Structures are given as C-alpha cells and as structure tokens.
Amino acid sequence: MPKQPSVELTPARPSMAGRKLHNEQARYACCFALQADFYRDAILNILMDFKKNPDTDFKNIDDLNEDEAAGEAAALREGINYHDHLYYVKDAPRISDAKYDKLLKRLEDLEDAHPKLKTDDSPTQRVGAEPVSELEKVEHSAPLLSLQATLEADAVKRLLDRAREAADSRSTDLVLEPKFDGLSVEVIYREGKFERGATRGNGRVGEDISRNLKTVHTLPLSLQGDELPDRLAVRGEVYMPLDGFTRLNKQRVESGRNPFANPRNAAAGLMRQYESRNVAGKPLAIFFYEILAADGDLPDSHEKVLRQLRDWGLRVTPLNKTASSFKEIEKYHRKLVGRRDDLDYEIDGIVIKVDDRELRETLGTRDRNPRWALAWKFEPREESTLVEDIVVQVGRTGILTPVALLQPVDVGGVTVSRATLHNEREARRKDIRIGDRVKIIRAGDVIPEIAERIKRPGRKRGDRFEMPGQCPVCDAAITREGAYHIYSAGLACPAQLRGRIRHFASREAMDIDHLGEDAADQLVTRGLVENLADLYQLKKNDLESLEGYAEKSAGKLHDAIQDAKSARLDRFLYALGIAHVGHRVARQLAGEFGTLDRLMKADRERLQKIPDIGAEIAAATADFFADKDNRRILQRLHRAGLEIGEMPARDSQPLKGKTFVFSGALHDFTRSEAREQVEALGGRATSSISGETDYLVLGDSPGSKRDEAEEQGVDCIDEDAFKRLLER
Structure with a gap:
C-alpha cells in the first residue's frame, strides 16, 4: 500500500454522516478534557467505527473549530495506525489504497493548518525530518549481546547438555527462530509511544537512528493494548525485503550507480543516513524478538515474550517454533535451509534459545555472548544462485549493458549480487532469463560473471531477454553498433551525466579530490549540475546541502573543484569522455593538433589520416565537437576559467x-x-x-x-x- 498521499482532495459539502462524525469528534475532544466517564464507551465506539469504515467526505478545514480539528486529528491518527498495522503486520488490509491516501492527506492538511496538533507519533512523521550533522551516541537500556555462532551440530548438543545440567527440575524447552541477516537495533517506547531507536554499536553504546527508524512502516509509532509499561526497550532486526532490494538495485544500476552488495549492507547504510528523507519510502521492514527492559514484571518464558510483543502490535516472524530435543532442532534447521530461497528476506541460520527466563539467569553469559543461546548457521551459498532480474545499465558514453541482479551469493569470500551479461548477443548465447539458477564465477578473480545456466527440469522459465528500444532512464532512442546498443542523448541523460562527472573528476582526468560516486549522484538528483560546466558554478552552501557533507567537507570539495582549472590537452580530452577516446587516443589527438581549437576544427577525413585512428574513433570525435550543446558547454568551461595547456611539439x-x-x-x-x-x-x-x-x-x-x-x-x-x- 503506498504511503505517500496520491489523491488531491477538494473541500466537500459535509454529508449527514460526515456532520455527525464531526459533531461526535468535537464531543469526544471536550469530554476528554472533562474526563466524563459516562461518555467514554460512546467515544471508543466512534473511534472503532472510524477505524473500520472511515468516512472521507470531510468538512472544509477552515470551518472546523479547534476542538473539532483536535478530535478529527486524533481519530485520523488512530485510524491510520490501525490500518498500518493491518497492512504491514497482519498482511490483511481492510480499506483501499485510495481511501488510505485520502486519510493521510487529510491528516497532513489538518496538521499544516493547526501545527499544534502535530505529534511525534503521527503517521505523517514517517516522511523524514531535517538532516542531522552526525549520529549521536546513546547508551542502551541493557546490553545487546551477540550470539556465539557455529556450523557444527555438536555445539548445539553441548548447549542442550548445559541447559539440562543447570535445569534441575525446571523445563529445558527451547525456542527456535530464524537468524535474520539484517541490522540489530534497540527500540524504546515511553507510555506506549515511540521514543528512540539506536544501532547495536558495541553492544552497550550505539548510534541514535530514531529519525530513520520512524520511516519504517512495520515499526509502530504507538503500541496497542490497554496495559502498557511506562517504559519499554525491545530488540529487533531491520532488514530489506529481497524484492525491494532487487527494485532498489535496479534503479541504481539503470541510473549508472553501483548497486548495494547485499540487503544487509543496504539496510545498514540507509539506517545510518544523516538525512531521513533519503530513507523514507525505501523498502525496509523490521521484526522484533526480545524484550531488553521494561517497567513491571516480564513474562517468565521467551515464548510468552514473543506473544506479548505481538499483542503490543510489534511484528514477530511466524517462523518461530518451540522444541525440546536435538532431533526437533535439526529438523527445523533442515526445514529453513530448504525454505531459504523462498523467503522474502535473508536468513543465514537459526537461533536456539532457552525458553525459561529463570534458567537463563542460571546459565548466565560470557563476555559478550549468552550461554543460553546459540546461532546454528547455514553453510554459505557458493557459486550458484538465482537471477532475480535483468536490467540495463547506462554507461557514461551511452553504451547499454545488460546486468543480472542476483540473489546475493558468496563467491570466494566476496558477496556477489550482480553479474554482467556484456551485451545482448552474450545474454542470448547463454540464454539467461529471470528466475534461472546460474553458476557464478569471478573472472580474473575480480569481475563476477555468469558461467552457465543450471538446468532445472520441469520448471517453467521466464521470457527471453530483449534489449529495450529506448534508454531506461531518459527514453532516448537506441541504435545498434555491432554487438552493442548505444544512444546519443549525451549529457541530457541523468545516468550518463553521473558517469561523466565521475570520469571528469577521476585522477587520470581533472583529478578533483572528494568528488566520488555519492557526490556526483546527489548533484544530478538535486538538479545542481545539469552539465559539466555547472560544476564550476557550485557554491559552498550548495555542497553543504548534500547528504554527508558539513561545512568543512563541503569547503574541501568546493576548493578541489575550483583548483582543477588547468589541464594538459590530452588529459582534458580524456576527461570529456568522448566515445572510444581513452588515454592513448587522447594523447595521439593532442600530439597531432597541439591545441583544442585546432582539434575542434578537424573533420572526419582529417582525423582518419592520423595513424591508428580509424573511422569509428574519427566519427565519434568529429561528432562530439560538432554538437551544439557540447560546444556551448566547452565555451562555458572556458568562461569559468578553465585553461587547457598545449601539448609539447613533436x-x-x-x-x-x-x-x-x-x-x-x-x-x-x-x-x-x-x-x-x-x-x-x-x-x-x-x-x-x-x-x-x-x-x-x-x-x-x-x-x-x-x-x-x-x-x-x-x-x-x-x-x-x-x-x-x-x-x-
């Protein structure tokens, strides 16, 4: 269900139901102020009706008094949180996306009109807040212990033996859970409202990621139930669903950026962003699995803890199971190994926990590991994996390359989540399709490639891969040159511009320190740079607006750009990123013509007279300098103070x-x-x-x-x- 409002509302004449609702809401607000007990049941009934079947025929906001606005905002928050829980936690939506969007838009409008109504736990706060300069360190309510991990069944048997020896007459039941491959976090609620969240850090001190956590829709901003502890600290795992990971990497690859290596890195990287607006809307979710601290008594068993978490509206995986013998543990381990490829999130083992909390106290902890729990890890996936999608990556010179997005797999100690298919001819020769299981190798021990498809008889395969007829980023028409597909939109394409900026700034070109992939991506995304000449017009405050840049780092980048205003001709030609013009060709051209002006006047015939300069290079070079937009950018670079040095005479x-x-x-x-x-x-x-x-x-x-x-x-x-x- 989309959580960004997509329906534009216009004030409507209130229906009878609508007027009745607003009257009741006003009475609801007043009676809370008076604390009239005899109204309480009626108010709860109104809220429940509004939850289950909300009326979206709203009264004009300007016609609401303060009590009516407060009552409606309270009902909207309650209703939206209720439907968030149904959709994200229960997977049982009760209203349409369109109706949900209307409710959220109405609440946003109410809070804009009456800023005092905005609360920290409002659903509107999931869209992201102002950036922070750094992530503050916070101390955890209780240590976030790490688990001792093993690949050996004997270690599991030793855990069972320890528990039985310490149990005396107590139960030695166990709780089995999947071991999530995500980011462990502490989440704190105060009087049932989300207060703070932090990374695990060193187990005792983590980083405050509250603003980013609030954007995760499966994390409730308000707990459910009547009897809530004044303060509650719980532990959970933030992760990125695999389908969301594939979508996100598809967007990154198509726009010329490097994809995330695996879902865990993606989730961890997003959670540690300084600007939560960059996190809002990203495919993130959370499971909870432990109470760290709470006011009042805690349940006496872990199974009851998990049940209590669910009752509070905190999302718990349905894969949890109880066991009392090694045979049951082994069966669960084997079952999850078999289900691993079918789950929409990464797991890398199972977690075995002693159920009885008193027995846990008896068993105690080591330095950082509890003696009452153990992670029994799976053998790592190696060499073979699934093709989740095939996307087209846009290069800086306009060459389109098909890339297979893979279910992350370990190959020689490196996590691989993508592999090049080189070109359409190669993709067709290997006949790689979405959903295929493939064998992965690292060519030259560096670049991941698909060696072959692994046949799976009886399984229906996806459609054959076809190169698109248009650029996936800017829709420019594509032409074919030999085995490659190329388009000529040039600097008009954001994906090509990102690559050109990185290439222009590289050490072998203009050598601009601090201008890497992330900065180039943000400069294009935010519209600060539309062509290479715009780099030299950037102000320090423009760069301070970038995620991860403070006054000092923005100043360094600004100075590096301004200092890069002189280059020898061959380096500048290489920096321009002309198709087929690498280091060697750039030096040949620079040595032949000496100055940029003389080179710009050369036509194809003149260029082809140079030894080793064939028709393809000559055409690409002549066409580049004949292009009006490119000539305009070169003039702007000259006006910005760029000085191109002549090459030494032959x-x-x-x-x-x-x-x-x-x-x-x-x-x-x-x-x-x-x-x-x-x-x-x-x-x-x-x-x-x-x-x-x-x-x-x-x-x-x-x-x-x-x-x-x-x-x-x-x-x-x-x-x-x-x-x-x-x-x-």
Whole structure:
C-alpha cells in the first residue's frame, strides 16, 4: 500500500454522516478534557467505527473549530495506525489504497493548518525530518549481546547438555527462530509511544537512528493494548525485503550507480543516513524478538515474550517454533535451509534459545555472548544462485549493458549480487532469463560473471531477454553498433551525466579530490549540475546541502573543484569522455593538433589520416565537437576559467621510439601516471616484455618480469633512474 498521499482532495459539502462524525469528534475532544466517564464507551465506539469504515467526505478545514480539528486529528491518527498495522503486520488490509491516501492527506492538511496538533507519533512523521550533522551516541537500556555462532551440530548438543545440567527440575524447552541477516537495533517506547531507536554499536553504546527508524512502516509509532509499561526497550532486526532490494538495485544500476552488495549492507547504510528523507519510502521492514527492559514484571518464558510483543502490535516472524530435543532442532534447521530461497528476506541460520527466563539467569553469559543461546548457521551459498532480474545499465558514453541482479551469493569470500551479461548477443548465447539458477564465477578473480545456466527440469522459465528500444532512464532512442546498443542523448541523460562527472573528476582526468560516486549522484538528483560546466558554478552552501557533507567537507570539495582549472590537452580530452577516446587516443589527438581549437576544427577525413585512428574513433570525435550543446558547454568551461595547456611539439619528444614496461609498486607515481609521463615524451608503455622493450622500470616486489627482462637483455632501472631519465 503506498504511503505517500496520491489523491488531491477538494473541500466537500459535509454529508449527514460526515456532520455527525464531526459533531461526535468535537464531543469526544471536550469530554476528554472533562474526563466524563459516562461518555467514554460512546467515544471508543466512534473511534472503532472510524477505524473500520472511515468516512472521507470531510468538512472544509477552515470551518472546523479547534476542538473539532483536535478530535478529527486524533481519530485520523488512530485510524491510520490501525490500518498500518493491518497492512504491514497482519498482511490483511481492510480499506483501499485510495481511501488510505485520502486519510493521510487529510491528516497532513489538518496538521499544516493547526501545527499544534502535530505529534511525534503521527503517521505523517514517517516522511523524514531535517538532516542531522552526525549520529549521536546513546547508551542502551541493557546490553545487546551477540550470539556465539557455529556450523557444527555438536555445539548445539553441548548447549542442550548445559541447559539440562543447570535445569534441575525446571523445563529445558527451547525456542527456535530464524537468524535474520539484517541490522540489530534497540527500540524504546515511553507510555506506549515511540521514543528512540539506536544501532547495536558495541553492544552497550550505539548510534541514535530514531529519525530513520520512524520511516519504517512495520515499526509502530504507538503500541496497542490497554496495559502498557511506562517504559519499554525491545530488540529487533531491520532488514530489506529481497524484492525491494532487487527494485532498489535496479534503479541504481539503470541510473549508472553501483548497486548495494547485499540487503544487509543496504539496510545498514540507509539506517545510518544523516538525512531521513533519503530513507523514507525505501523498502525496509523490521521484526522484533526480545524484550531488553521494561517497567513491571516480564513474562517468565521467551515464548510468552514473543506473544506479548505481538499483542503490543510489534511484528514477530511466524517462523518461530518451540522444541525440546536435538532431533526437533535439526529438523527445523533442515526445514529453513530448504525454505531459504523462498523467503522474502535473508536468513543465514537459526537461533536456539532457552525458553525459561529463570534458567537463563542460571546459565548466565560470557563476555559478550549468552550461554543460553546459540546461532546454528547455514553453510554459505557458493557459486550458484538465482537471477532475480535483468536490467540495463547506462554507461557514461551511452553504451547499454545488460546486468543480472542476483540473489546475493558468496563467491570466494566476496558477496556477489550482480553479474554482467556484456551485451545482448552474450545474454542470448547463454540464454539467461529471470528466475534461472546460474553458476557464478569471478573472472580474473575480480569481475563476477555468469558461467552457465543450471538446468532445472520441469520448471517453467521466464521470457527471453530483449534489449529495450529506448534508454531506461531518459527514453532516448537506441541504435545498434555491432554487438552493442548505444544512444546519443549525451549529457541530457541523468545516468550518463553521473558517469561523466565521475570520469571528469577521476585522477587520470581533472583529478578533483572528494568528488566520488555519492557526490556526483546527489548533484544530478538535486538538479545542481545539469552539465559539466555547472560544476564550476557550485557554491559552498550548495555542497553543504548534500547528504554527508558539513561545512568543512563541503569547503574541501568546493576548493578541489575550483583548483582543477588547468589541464594538459590530452588529459582534458580524456576527461570529456568522448566515445572510444581513452588515454592513448587522447594523447595521439593532442600530439597531432597541439591545441583544442585546432582539434575542434578537424573533420572526419582529417582525423582518419592520423595513424591508428580509424573511422569509428574519427566519427565519434568529429561528432562530439560538432554538437551544439557540447560546444556551448566547452565555451562555458572556458568562461569559468578553465585553461587547457598545449601539448609539447613533436620534435621535442625525446623518448620517441622507446618502449617501457613497469613491474612492482612505485612510490611517487601510480602506474597510469608513469605511463602518462612516458607517452607525453613520445615513448610507449606496454604491459609485457618483448623484443621491442627498451626499459623495465622496477618498483617494490617486481615479480617474474625481471627474470624475463634479464633473459632478453632488456635494461632494468629503478624508480630513481626512471625519474632522472624523465628529467633529462
């Protein structure tokens, strides 16, 4: 059910039912002030009627007096919270989305008209609050202990033996729960109202994430029931449902951003945002499983604790189960392993807890682990997983790449949640479809790829993958060049612009510190940057508005941008992100023409006369500089003070004809910077030793290339000798 209002209301003539409702609400507000006991039952009946079948034929807000507005706001809060509970916790909605949206919109309008009616537990507060400069540290009501984890059945048997030995005549019943792979949190309620939430942190002190937690719809802002403790601290797990994780990653990939590695990282990252508006509306949920502290007596068993949590309206997983023997525990473990792929959230094991709370006290705790509980983990998923979706990622040069979004899987100790399909031809060759089980490898031990589809006889497969006819972000038309699909919307596409900003700021290009993926994404999303020239118009206060940027960090980014106003021609050409123009081609073009003005005047025929510049590169370069929008942006960059240095004349390239290879780590250069120095002086830099190699430059831990060089008679020089050679 969407929780952002989508129905625009206009004042309506009150119906008889509506007038009766408002009269009763006004009486309700007054009688609460008078505390007239004989009205109480009638008021509760009115609220219950309003909960179950709310009338949305509202009276004009301007015609309400203060008592009527207060009564209606109270009824709306009660009703919306009631239907939130039905939808998110009970999974049994009773009213339509449209009616729900009308109720929420009416409450927002009432609170806008009467700000004193706005309460901290109002459903309108889930949309996010003003950003904070940092997350404050808070001390927990009770330690949030971590669980000892095992993969061995013998450790489970030892827990049972300890419990039976300590039990004397008490029960040794156990409660079994799924082990959620999410973010553990403490949530505190004061007089039944949400007061505060915090991350686990070190178990005793966590970070205050109250504003972000309030945006999670499965977390009730008000508890249910008549007998509520004055203060209640409970423990829960914030997680991201798998379908929501797939949707969120689809949006990120299609817009050119890196996806989250797994649902846990996504949930943890969102919960620690400084600006809760960035969290509102994200697919997050919470399960509760423990009472940490409460005023008054606590239930004497864990099973009763779970029942009490449900009675208060706190969401508890239906997968919990009681057991009294290892055989029952083993059966539950095996059952959840089988159900793991069918659940809409990640679990990585089961939790075994002693049920009797008095027996827990007897068993006690270790330093950080309770001796009355244990996590029996599943064997990690390895190599094979499910394809949740196939989306199209937009590159900075307009190339569209199909990407498979995967159920997160461990491959060689790394969690993999996506794999490239390269292009439509490759996707069709492997015939990968949504819902397939596939084998994952990490090509070169780095890039995850789908090696093959695992056949599952008898299972109906999804539709064949087809590349879209339009860009998934900006709807620009797509053309085909060989195996690749490309579109030419250029800087008009937000996804392409994000990539261009990151590329423009990279170390090998304009080298702008602090301008990474997150900053580029926010600059485009917030409309602060619509093309590269806008970067140089940003003010410090623009950057302070970004999530995660305070005055000091915004100042650093602003200074870094303003300091990046000069570059040699080849670096600037590379920074522009022209299709097919990498480092080598940029140096060739810069060396041939010397200045940007001369290059901009060259047509395709002139460009193709340059050695190693084929028709494809010539066309891409000529078309880029012929584009009116691109020329306008280049003029704006010039007016902003950007200075493009000329390339050295060809006759002043002393390393022309010399070939260098680098091996090992250099202290004063990155590998790309060293290659750039060589190529700027006319030399070549290659990656392997051959008969044409003149110098092998040795850094730390050079490896086998040194032996190859000595065998072939290649001169080996260290970094100091390399620097002296450059200086000469």
